[in-house]
Amino acid sequence: MIYDLIVVGGGPSGIFTAINFKGKKILLLEAESKLGKKLSLSGAGQCNITNDGDSKDFHGKYGDKDKFVKRLIRRFDNKSLMNFFTDAGLELTTKEDGRVFPKSLISNDVVSVLLSKLEDNKVEIKCNERVEAVRKIEDNFYSVKTNENKYQAANVVIATGGCLFAKGSLKVDGFNMLKDLEHTIIEPVPALTSLHVNNHFLHSLSGVSLENASLTIWKNEKLVKRAEGDLLITHKGFSGPVVLNSSRYFHNNEQIKINFLGEKTNKNKLEEVIIRESKISGKTKLATFLNRLGISKNLTYAFLTESIIETDIRCSEIDKAKRKKIAKLICEYTISSFTSGGFEVAMITAGGLALDQVNMKTMESKQAKGLYIVGEALDLDGDTGGYNIQMAFTTGMIAAEDLNSKM
Numbered sequence: 001m002i003y004d005l006i007v008v009g010g011g012p013s014g015i016f017t018a019i020n021f022k023g024k025k026i027l028l029l030e031a032e033s034k035l036g037k038k039l040s041l042s043g044a045g046q047c048n049i050t051n052d053g054d055s056k057d058f059h060g061k062y063g064d065k066d067k068f069v070k071r072l073i074r075r076f077d078n079k080s081l082m083n084f085f086t087d088a089g090l091e092l093t094t095k096e097d098g099r100v101f102p103k104s105l106i107s108n109d110v111v112s113v114l115l116s117k118l119e120d121n122k123v124e125i126k127c128n129e130r131v132e133a134v135r136k137i138e139d140n141f142y143s144v145k146t147n148e149n150k151y152q153a154a155n156v157v158i159a160t161g162g163c164l165f166a167k168g169s170l171k172v173d174g175f176n177m178l179k180d181l182e183h184t185i186i187e188p189v190p191a192l193t194s195l196h197v198n199n200h201f202l203h204s205l206s207g208v209s210l211e212n213a214s215l216t217i218w219k220n221e222k223l224v225k226r227a228e229g230d231l232l233i234t235h236k237g238f239s240g241p242v243v244l245n246s247s248r249y250f251h252n253n254e255q256i257k258i259n260f261l262g263e264k265t266n267k268n269k270l271e272e273v274i275i276r277e278s279k280i281s282g283k284t285k286l287a288t289f290l291n292r293l294g295i296s297k298n299l300t301y302a303f304l305t306e307s308i309i310e311t312d313i314r315c316s317e318i319d320k321a322k323r324k325k326i327a328k329l330i331c332e333y334t335i336s337s338f339t340s341g342g343f344e345v346a347m348i349t350a351g352g353l354a355l356d357q358v359n360m361k362t363m364e365s366k367q368a369k370g371l372y373i374v375g376e377a378l379d380l381d382g383d384t385g386g387y388n389i390q391m392a393f394t395t396g397m398i399a400a401e402d403l404n405s406k407m
């Protein structure tokens, strides 16, 4: 049998293409034993499907890919996705920061809706079938070889996601398939991942978080990136939204600077307020003063110890050198030796199929008619907050619409 469509990969992007394509013979191939495995893990098992607010708020959430995002998101935006789920009977809830979840906070409820829609659309599903190769056999047909079988289809959707670290090795099947079909893959790197710092002096404060810290990335003393958001201290370094959202830009030959007080204060300003305090109330302990600026007791203690300053020093007793040292540590903590958390802990892959090789109106490859690429397999990665799952659904829908227009 020749299928109208074979979808390779049963994550949100592939499933959504299969649900929304109105063709008759659709086959969905998934390497794992069940569909939507990553989706069930997402959002700590609660599944943050999208972000509420205006669709324009999505601009700027995908690094430097705004040009593409604007064209994609207006075709199937967050409201359309939320309507899809509520129309299917799944109640949703929106958190204060705009993240949208199923009201039950159970990711499998999202997966269940998708499975029942696949059934409604009579999609043939084969799990435990890993696709090994996709080849163009004639102008209008593809052969798809799995570990079990060989199939043929008029159209193929590559929805294999990003790099997957499993059982000690990195799986990049989708990227290899696309390379074999003469497509360019932008080097995949882990994104939405934590920062591991060598000689991490705050390791004992793992779990402490700070609101609105700022992080800057520097290369050859030039500012490359600036971000602000909540920061989490971990055993090995730092995490939290400000780190996760910047992680696509971490490279070894760069420096990362953290301002624990955020952009509102810089080291000069901090020095100034310490001088002012020493004049107004010199007896105040520096630790107490720093607490008043919002730095917790434990953190203050760690900063003073790291700066080799007596922990009970009074503001009037601080000389210029000590003042400069503590202000620099708090407002410009510089990290030169670090690694990113890697694919083992990354939530998403940055890199993937070069976007200039895909028609953004259709998600069809510009080189191979009938070949579509959707979801994380594309060189398009978003911030935390539901932006990645939204883009998986958006690109899946755009591919389905184009396939429908061909029927």
Ligand SMILES: Cc1cc2nc3c(=O)[nH]c(=O)nc-3n(C[C@H](O)[C@H](O)[C@H](O)COP(=O)(O)OP(=O)(O)OC[C@H]3O[C@@H](n4cnc5c(N)ncnc54)[C@H](O)[C@@H]3O)c2cc1C
Pocket: 008, 009, 010, 011, 012, 013, 014, 029, 030, 031, 032, 035, 036, 037, 038, 039, 041, 042, 043, 044, 047, 048, 049, 050, 129, 130, 131, 132, 159, 160, 161, 162, 173, 174, 346, 347, 348, 374, 375, 376, 377, 385, 386, 387, 388, 389, 390, 392
């Ligand atoms: C722990 C974690 C938490 C996350 N939380 C969130 C969140 O809350 N919100 C958010 O927006 N994003 C989140 N993400 C990211 C989000 O899950 C992904 O962006 C999204 O799942 C991508 O969808 P996809 O369909 O492109 O790929 P995937 O969901 O990765 O699906 C690809 C599928 O293809 C299959 N496959 C791969 N190779 C083959 C092959 N050769 N043959 C057959 N099948 C194959 C895989 O087994 C997989 O099932 C999270 C990710 C992780 C890891």
